[in-house]
Amino acid sequence: MASDKELSDFLKSVEKRAFKRTAYAVRDDDAALDIVQDAMIRLAEKYIDRPAAELPLLFQRILSNATMDWFRRQKVRRAVLHNFSDFEVPDGDGDFDVLETLELLDDARGTESAADSVSRAQMLQLIDVEVAQLPARQREAFLLRYWEELDVAETAAVMGCSEGSVKTHCSRAVHALAKALRAKGISP
């Protein structure tokens, strides 16, 4: 059974990545924070008897489910609002909104302070944008494999797909990123 300190340390180590991963998916920082909080509380309430070693995989699963729940709620809400508005919120699955990208760029540039770090920060921002542009499943597989450092089997378990699909998603994601970043003259 994980102690309070183990749980706290684990959440502390994973919270930023969890937020970014969710923000990539839902493209809304407030919603991403709510989802991460929900996932943390679900983990704390329902899985307190699990050993600390199981927490990473459990948390990724809970976070994925919480994100899916959010999308379902949004879908229902959009279906209701569709009758009253011609504006459609872009779906999180593969579509990319240039305006959102520009907003993200503006936000990031607003936090710069040192001149010599601008180009590096811009590079990081461009990488961030390219990752955000990946199709949802490819991005999910990519982040779980290379950022959360889960193995193929664990990633497949979290995503609810086969290991072959995980490998395919990862490979496509990396190729797409390499192509896009090379076109912008970026070498990570």
Place this chain on the structure above:
Amino acid sequence: MSPSFRPDRGAELDVRVARYGLRVAARLAEQTENLPHDVLERLRVAREQAIERTRSARKATRSEAAPSVVVVASGSLALAGGPGEGSAWFKFAGWVPILLLLAGLLLIQDRYQREQVEAAAEIDAALLADDLPPSAYSDPGFSEFLKLPIGTAD
């Protein structure tokens, strides 16, 4: 299999893909270190809330597991068992109607026997209180006398 396919080339490609993926992920991690302060604060609050929920859930589990003293309305004390004893109480409650039925049957049998004893005692008392001695009923002559029609005995 294509004649131009080389297994080592596939493995090499996998390694390159993984290496590139890890490099991009490292850049993402670098950028994540510069999250806005309000986001970091909200994450901290969320984490603390989760830990608080864990503590309260653990306390609740402990209080359920330990036997507790319950004050009944009359002011007397009763021990409420832990989680394992609850099912024992239910089992005991299931036996209560059967025990009550057995006790009722025993009471009925006891009452019936007592009535029989009382009836026998009444007969004995009547025999002993009568003018005729009880030994007369074992006398064959007296039995014959009783069988004779009334008025012929003389």
